[in-house]
Amino acid sequence: MTALPATDPHTDTPSAAAQPKQTGAHAVVRTLEALGVERVFGYPGGAIMPVYDALTGSSLKHILVRHEQAAAFAADAQARLTGKAGVCMATSGPGATNLLTGIANAYMDSVPMVILTGQVPSGLMGTDAFQEVDVFGMSMPVVKHSIIIRDAERIPELIAEAFDIAESGRPGPVLIDMPKDILQAEAYPTLPPVSRPTAGPSRADQADVDAATALLSQSKRPVLYIGGGVALGGAVDAVRAFMDRTGIPAVATLKGLGCPHPDAPDYLGMLGMHGGRAANVAVDECDLLICCGARFDDRATGRLDSFAQGARIIHMDLDSAEIGKLRAADVAMAGDIADALDRMDPGYLDITEWREECRDRKARHEFRYDAPGNGVYAPAMLKQLSEAAGDDFVAACDVGQHQMWVAQHCRFARPEAHLTSAGLGAMGYGLPAGIGAAMERPDSKVVTITGDGSIMMNIQELATARRYGVPIRILLLDNASLGLVRQWQEYFFDQNFSEIDLYDNPDFAEVAHAFGIEAFTVHSREEVPGAIERLLNSRGPILAHVLIDPRENVWPLVPPGASNADMMED
Amino acid sequence: MFDTLCVELAETEGALMRLIGLVERRGFTIATFEKSEARDGFATVTMRLTARDGVRNPDILSRQIGRLVDVRAIFTPEIAAASQAAHAPHQWSQACPPRI
Numbered sequence: 001m002t003a004l005p006a007t008d009p010h011t012d013t014p015s016a017a018a019q020p021k022q023t024g025a026h027a028v029v030r031t032l033e034a035l036g037v038e039r040v041f042g043y044p045g046g047a048i049m050p051v052y053d054a055l056t057g058s059s060l061k062h063i064l065v066r067h068e069q070a071a072a073f074a075a076d077a078q079a080r081l082t083g084k085a086g087v088c089m090a091t092s093g094p095g096a097t098n099l100l101t102g103i104a105n106a107y108m109d110s111v112p113m114v115i116l117t118g119q120v121p122s123g124l125m126g127t128d129a130f131q132e133v134d135v136f137g138m139s140m141p142v143v144k145h146s147i148i149i150r151d152a153e154r155i156p157e158l159i160a161e162a163f164d165i166a167e168s169g170r171p172g173p174v175l176i177d178m179p180k181d182i183l184q185a186e187a188y189p190t191l192p193p194v195s196r197p198t199a200g201p202s203r204a205d206q207a208d209v210d211a212a213t214a215l216l217s218q219s220k221r222p223v224l225y226i227g228g229g230v231a232l233g234g235a236v237d238a239v240r241a242f243m244d245r246t247g248i249p250a251v252a253t254l255k256g257l258g259c260p261h262p263d264a265p266d267y268l269g270m271l272g273m274h275g276g277r278a279a280n281v282a283v284d285e286c287d288l289l290i291c292c293g294a295r296f297d298d299r300a301t302g303r304l305d306s307f308a309q310g311a312r313i314i315h316m317d318l319d320s321a322e323i324g325k326l327r328a329a330d331v332a333m334a335g336d337i338a339d340a341l342d343r344m345d346p347g348y349l350d351i352t353e354w355r356e357e358c359r360d361r362k363a364r365h366e367f368r369y370d371a372p373g374n375g376v377y378a379p380a381m382l383k384q385l386s387e388a389a390g391d392d393f394v395a396a397c398d399v400g401q402h403q404m405w406v407a408q409h410c411r412f413a414r415p416e417a418h419l420t421s422a423g424l425g426a427m428g429y430g431l432p433a434g435i436g437a438a439m440e441r442p443d444s445k446v447v448t449i450t451g452d453g454s455i456m457m458n459i460q461e462l463a464t465a466r467r468y469g470v471p472i473r474i475l476l477l478d479n480a481s482l483g484l485v486r487q488w489q490e491y492f493f494d495q496n497f498s499e500i501d502l503y504d505n506p507d508f509a510e511v512a513h514a515f516g517i518e519a520f521t522v523h524s525r526e527e528v529p530g531a532i533e534r535l536l537n538s539r540g541p542i543l544a545h546v547l548i549d550p551r552e553n554v555w556p557l558v559p560p561g562a563s564n565a566d567m568m569e570d
Numbered sequence: 571m572f573d574t575l576c577v578e579l580a581e582t583e584g585a586l587m588r589l590i591g592l593v594e595r596r597g598f599t600i601a602t603f604e605k606s607e608a609r610d611g612f613a614t615v616t617m618r619l620t621a622r623d624g625v626r627n628p629d630i631l632s633r634q635i636g637r638l639v640d641v642r643a644i645f646t647p648e649i650a651a652a653s654q655a656a657h658a659p660h661q662w663s664q665a666c667p668p669r670i
């Protein structure tokens with residue numbers, strides 16, 4: 001292997017040296033092709049220029065975003081839909097640091113992703129070179145694994161391993177940092193085999209399955225607590241079958257939405273800070289909590305020491321490190337959730353009274369959509385939108401009140417239909433995630449649901465939507481404020497409304513027009529049905545700018561530090 | 571309970587940083603630290619740890635360490651000793667938990 005002369009980092013341009021026939025950069029591109037990658041989201045720059053050079057003539061489709069964070073979010077959304085690692089890439093320094101929020105987002109929500117970063121040449125690493133940051137070190141807390149490639153001949157092997165790690169077990173992001181001299185080195189490595197072996201998950205011990213079944217048989221008031229790990233572990237059908245078989249009432253976390261069938265009679269909805277009364281009270285009163293792929297996150301549990309206080313706990317998770325982390329389990333089952341559920345057969349359960357009680361509470365506390373006035377009532381609009389879109393609906397949410405309304409009022413036939421930044425809660429996710437999703441599922445009804453604050457975090461991606469003719473619909477709920485923060489200030493900071501007023505927002509329909517995107521504004525309730533029809537019937541990109549009342553809040557709300565049972569209601 | 575962890579760690583770039591960073595981030599202080607020379611690509615790291623809040627469970631920490639790709643095995647000498655006298659403890663404290 002011959003290393004080429006390094007580029008001059010100060011001019012940020014490649015050296016004039018003749019390109020070798022095959023380089024490390026070619027190996028990167030060929031390996032991605034061999035691994036079946038079709039799409040890469042990225043943004044070029046000095047250190048990664050060899051890879052951009054090698055892209056010419058490749059079957060890889062590179063999507064040029066307008067900010068690296070958007071590359072990560074788009075790759076993340078694609079991965080959530082496919083279960084296969086999304087791929088994004090950026091240059092060293094600012095390109096790499098711009099990716100970090102997206103990497104953290106994937107880590108928090110266990111999304112498989114492979115991130116390729118260019119790096120300054122090996123000899124300059126550690127010298128504070130131009131556009132040098134230690135992204136390997138900076139990203140360590142938010143990656144499943146990371147590597148710096150030190151030998152061009154090992155590129156295929158290391159990239160294939162990165163995909164394996166990202167996709168297997170509990171998925172997560174894997175970062176590959178690639179010094180420029182490695183990318184430019186002449187290299188003829190062997191490509192990896194096309195199909196990658198992945199080890200299956202372990203199975204719960206029979207003794208634990210028996211212990212769990214025994215607890216279940218004794219229980220009078222069991223509840224299933226369903227989290228994102230169910231979908232990640234391919235256990236959605238098993239959960240639904242278990243619910244049908246046992247009739248146990250179920251609640252879901254933000255990431256668990258779509259796992260229980262939305263019309264299942266014993267599904268009580270989302271629990272937690274903005275969960276429904278039926279869900280939170282059921283958990284509060286249960287005597288057995290069967291936790292499937294959830295992690296007792298504080299947004300779901302409220303005050304932890306009063307969460308399901310009187311209940312025994314069965315905890316199933318693919319990741320044994322989640323079991324007992326925040327709440328001790330009476331029975332712990334690490335491994336395949338579907339397998340464990342299938343093996344639990346408690347026979348007849350004497351829970352009719354409890355089930356009726358839960359169903360009754362659910363009926364009494366259904367959301368109401370008869371808000372007074374003529375203004376657009378966002379919860380009702382979202383409900384109508386998701387029902388009109390039907391099983392093809394895919395929501396890519398931003399973060400704020402609108403995100404919580406989506407979780408409460410939209411109907412999700414499958415968990416992949418709900419793309420949301422759950423663990424990180426990153427404003428700016430919605431638009432790039434919608435782009436990634438709509439590119440992957442052009443025939444679905446992909447709708448980005450965003451707020452006037454959130455859209456401004458990645459509004460430049462309207463250019464990406466326009467450039468690639470992405471079939472995305474954008475529903476922008478404009479309350480001229482950072483609504484969720486405003487709501488907290490209203491209730492927990494003595495109405496001291498500090499820096500939440502976005503009275504001087506631009507006219508978002510005009511902004512969209514300037515990007516060459518069809519857009520219209522919705523002012524009143526009677527315009528809503530037409531707006532939904534127009535959005536869904538358009539191929540997109542299209543943006544509906546919907547003006548809503550800034551005083552509208554998200555209900556119920558569990559105050560910070562309170563028990564879920566002590567929720568505030570409108 | 572235990573406070574000493576032996577970790578068999580691949581001698582790869584960043585592995586040590588990853589291990590130490592994880593321990594610190596998860597709320598533990600490293601009281602003592604010793605690393606052997608690597609043999610066949612693996613070194614042994616022995617750490618005595620204390621939970622910063624005096625409450626965090628080192629058992630969970632050992633499973634979080636077990637998730638690291640660079641970690642081949644984890645050994646807790648106190649538990650190993652206790653298990654010979656009493657009933658068997660959690661198995662994943664004896665060796666690396668299944669890689670996830």
Ligand SMILES: Cc1ncc(C[n+]2csc(CCOP(=O)(O)OP(=O)(O)O)c2C)c(N)n1
Pocket residue numbers: 398399400401402403425426427428450451452453454455477479481482483484485
């Ligand atoms: C990147 C980022 N910065 C800050 C926050 C804190 N935050 C959470 S919700 C919110 C307001 C969001 O405003 P908007 O998008 O208009 O949504 P709304 O609540 O008004 O529906 C803010 C600032 C965040 N979650 N992410």
Ligand SMILES: [Mg+2]
Pocket residue numbers: 400451452453477478479480481482483
């Ligand atoms: Mg807003």
